[in-house]
Amino acid sequence: MKLWGGRFQKETAGIMDRFNASIPFDQKLYKHDIMGSIAHAKMLGKSGIISQEESEKIIEGLEEIRKDIENGKVEFKIEYEDIHMNIETLLIERIGEVGKKLHTARSRNDQVAVDIRLYIREEIEKISELLWDLLQIFVSLSKDHVDTIMPGYTHLQRAQPINLGYYFMAYFQMFQRDFQRVLDCKKRLNVLPLGAGALAGTTYFTDREFLAKELGFDRICENSMDAVSDRDFVIEFISSGSMIMMHLSRVCEELVLWSSQEFGFVEMDDGYSTGSSIMPQKKNPDVAELIRGKTGRVYGNLINILTIMKSLPLAYNKDMQEDKLPLFDTVETLKDCLMIFKDMICTMTIKKENMKKATKAGFMNATDVADYLVSKGVPFRSAHEIVGKMVLYCIDHDKTIEELSLEEFQRFSDKFEKEIIERVQIETCMNSKVSQGSTSKENVLKMIENAENFFRRD
Numbered sequence: 001m002k003l004w005g006g007r008f009q010k011e012t013a014g015i016m017d018r019f020n021a022s023i024p025f026d027q028k029l030y031k032h033d034i035m036g037s038i039a040h041a042k043m044l045g046k047s048g049i050i051s052q053e054e055s056e057k058i059i060e061g062l063e064e065i066r067k068d069i070e071n072g073k074v075e076f077k078i079e080y081e082d083i084h085m086n087i088e089t090l091l092i093e094r095i096g097e098v099g100k101k102l103h104t105a106r107s108r109n110d111q112v113a114v115d116i117r118l119y120i121r122e123e124i125e126k127i128s129e130l131l132w133d134l135l136q137i138f139v140s141l142s143k144d145h146v147d148t149i150m151p152g153y154t155h156l157q158r159a160q161p162i163n164l165g166y167y168f169m170a171y172f173q174m175f176q177r178d179f180q181r182v183l184d185c186k187k188r189l190n191v192l193p194l195g196a197g198a199l200a201g202t203t204y205f206t207d208r209e210f211l212a213k214e215l216g217f218d219r220i221c222e223n224s225m226d227a228v229s230d231r232d233f234v235i236e237f238i239s240s241g242s243m244i245m246m247h248l249s250r251v252c253e254e255l256v257l258w259s260s261q262e263f264g265f266v267e268m269d270d271g272y273s274t275g276s277s278i279m280p281q282k283k284n285p286d287v288a289e290l291i292r293g294k295t296g297r298v299y300g301n302l303i304n305i306l307t308i309m310k311s312l313p314l315a316y317n318k319d320m321q322e323d324k325l326p327l328f329d330t331v332e333t334l335k336d337c338l339m340i341f342k343d344m345i346c347t348m349t350i351k352k353e354n355m356k357k358a359t360k361a362g363f364m365n366a367t368d369v370a371d372y373l374v375s376k377g378v379p380f381r382s383a384h385e386i387v388g389k390m391v392l393y394c395i396d397h398d399k400t401i402e403e404l405s406l407e408e409f410q411r412f413s414d415k416f417e418k419e420i421i422e423r424v425q426i427e428t429c430m431n432s433k434v435s436q437g438s439t440s441k442e443n444v445l446k447m448i449e450n451a452e453n454f455f456r457r458d
């Protein structure tokens with residue numbers, strides 16, 4: 001007999017049980033469901049909707065069910081559809097008639113909404129901790145590499161010299177925003193839907209403020225139709241998750257490139273690499289590639305939930321049961337990726353010498369030569385032209401700018417004086433970037449200091 005079987009004259013079709021059920025996946029919510037039910041039972045007792053004694057019996061029953069689930073003693077049944085009705089049925093089986101009172105002043109619609117919010121809230125805690133660890137790793141890597149000079153790229157062409165610490169601090173900024181984004185998402189979802197009933201509220205004098213307090217919500221949903229209808233908080237969470245994956249995919253792409261022989265900037269630890277089944281020499285950066293690949297999966301989840309919610313009329317529709325699959329998958333993928341990414345970058349070898357060597361070619365000091373001419377009164381556009389010609393000359397003569405003699409410099413402009421020789425050294429070029437937020441060591445040290453203040457504050 002179904003919990004809702006009263007108005008039915010026939011059994012549901014055989015295939016319905018499987019098709020309609022969410023228990024294969026929503027059993028993940030058992031803890032949150034029981035937590036919500038305990039708070040609800042407490043509230044019912046306290047408000048005199050059921051007796052104190054009944055309330056206590058229900059709570060005891062629910063606590064036992066939780067223990068049994070945790071000890072693997074419970075087998076969920078597909079014919080009870082979802083986690084809510086599985087637990088309610090178990091409760092009734094165990095404590096009898098009084099168990100049937102738990103669902104007073106509640107619907108599965110507000111029940112599932114509260115469960116998902118409790119679940120995401122808990123997962124955001126874990127994800128933000130992982131992000132926090134990652135931020136600390138970026139800062140510590142940065143500290144180690146304020147003097148590690150490397151090419152900075154645009155269009156993947158060598159552009160200007162930077163230091164690796166500066167590169168890591170760029171990602172620090174991105175992941176710091178991601179960290180703030182998930183916490184921000186928590187603020188908006190930490191509002192209580194329970195007590196909304198099916199869509200219109202209930203006829204009972206429930207105490208929703210009490211429920212909010214019990215369950216740690218900041219306030220209650222003001223409109224019960226909104227409370228049961230929307231999943232914008234799921235979308236917002238997956239969207240923040242997509243952003244995290246997008247950032248991870250960019251570092252990963254770089255690390256894949258950097259592990260190639262063509263770059264040779266890093267080497268992944270054996271523990272985070274794999275070999276080839278045919279080519280004995282291969283060592284592949286699979287972790288970085290997989291994270292890059294899994295980004296597509298999380299974006300897919302975002303489109304999935306956006307499409308489920310598109311055009312849904314108010315209030316609850318069964319379509320919404322499908323929200324959990326992209327949500328759970330996003331949470332698991334994010335946690336795995338953040339964890340393994342962190343281990344991978346902490347264990348990789350950074351080949352400083354190769355990075356430095358790479359700064360020799362590519363005329364990355366060309367802009368600095370132009371800036372030098374500007375300091376001598378040449379308008380920037382003309383200086384650009386002069387240095388362009390110098391680069392052509394260097395290509396023809398197979399030289400770098402820093403290999404030119406003063407006499408060669410002066411062939412292009414009489415403004416060049418002997419200090420130009422020092423000014424075009426790659427290290428000098430890097431550290432002469434004096435503008436705020438630039439790559440000079442001094443500025444990167446400032447960024448690190450700001451990051452450390454952030455760690456202390458939060």
Ligand code: ARG
Binds near residue numbers: 082084109112
């Ligand atoms: N399993 C359902 C879900 O996840 C619970 C809510 C069902 N509500 C209903 N009116 N059928 O969405």
